Amino acid sequence: MSAYTHEIRQQVFQQLDQVKLAFAARGWFPGTSGNLSIKISSAPLLVAVTASGKDKTVCTPHDYLVVDENSKPYEATTLKPSAETQIHTAIYRNIPEIGAVFHVHTVPNNIVSELYGNQGYVTLRNQELIKGLGIWEEGAEIQIPIVENYANIPRLAKEVERVLNPQVPGVLIRNHGIYAWGKNDFEAKRHLEAFEFLFAYHLQWLQVQHIAVQLAEQHAIQPHNPLTYRTAGQL
Numbered sequence: 129m130s131a132y133t134h135e136i137r138q139q140v141f142q143q144l145d146q147v148k149l150a151f152a153a154r155g156w157f158p159g160t161s162g163n164l165s166i167k168i169s170s171a172p173l174l175v176a177v178t179a180s181g182k183d184k185t186v187c188t189p190h191d192y193l194v195v196d197e198n199s200k201p202y203e204a205t206t207l208k209p210s211a212e213t214q215i216h217t218a219i220y221r222n223i224p225e226i227g228a229v230f231h232v233h234t235v236p237n238n239i240v241s242e243l244y245g246n247q248g249y250v251t252l253r254n255q256e257l258i259k260g261l262g263i264w265e266e267g268a269e270i271q272i273p274i275v276e277n278y279a280n281i282p283r284l285a286k287e288v289e290r291v292l293n294p295q296v297p298g299v300l301i302r303n304h305g306i307y308a309w310g311k312n313d314f315e316a317k318r319h320l321e322a323f324e325f326l327f328a329y330h331l332q333w334l335q336v337q338h339i340a341v342q343l344a345e346q347h348a349i350q351p352h353n354p355l356t357y358r359t360a361g362q363l
């Protein structure tokens with residue numbers, strides 16, 4: 129990472145704008161939810177992060193600020209960093225090679241987090257898009273950690289820190305959303321998109337499976353697809 133300059137800050141803010149508008153176009157920031165960050169430097173840790181409570185469907189000169197390793201503004205500003213900045217800095221501290229952390233609230237990530245919240249993780253397998261997470265082995269199976277949605281952000285950040293697995297670039301917060309990261313903004317975006325596809329697929333598959341079982345019962349036949357016999361948690 130380069131040393132901090134005004135030019136670098138502007139460049140990183142522009143990168144954040146691009147990611148923000150792409151996610152906003154998908155409706156991934158309902159009700160001002162979500163936050164984004166890109167690392168500017170590792171030593172000292174400096175991170176450009178979204179300001180709290182902003183409408184993320186638009187771009188203004190007051191959307192981002194730079195924070196330090198303590199999640200405090202690095203320069204004088206009237207902007208407040210995202211209320212969840214400590215989760216971002218905790219992830220950067222624990223996985224030093226990453227360069228971007230993105231957080232969105234979507235219906236699929238919320239439902240999956242609730243469905244498997246008691247278990248503390250969701251297992252996904254048999255999906256090509258697991259490769260989108262940078263996991264290329266054949267027949268890969270991944271477990272995405274799920275933590276409780278503590279209102280106390282330092283506690284929530286500690287909980288996220290506790291379950292971090294550098295092999296799986298994301299953590300779900302129950303009935304809240306997902307944090308995903310990557311070595312840069314391009315990779316973090318790819319990871320987040322892959323997670324969201326996998327969650328949407330998983331939920332639709334559960335619905336189709338349910339319909340297949342109902343139809344089979346109505347017609348007193350075995351459901352056609354052998355995958356139907358897997359338990360939901362294994363899908």
Ligand SMILES: CSCCC(=O)C(=O)COP(=O)(O)O
Pocket residue numbers: 159160161162163178179180181182209210211212231
């Ligand atoms: C209105 S959503 C509740 C807060 C939240 O979960 C979130 O992601 C946005 O918080 P921020 O302070 O980053 O705007």
Ligand SMILES: [Zn+2]
Pocket residue numbers: 161162163212231233304305
């Ligand atoms: Zn949030």
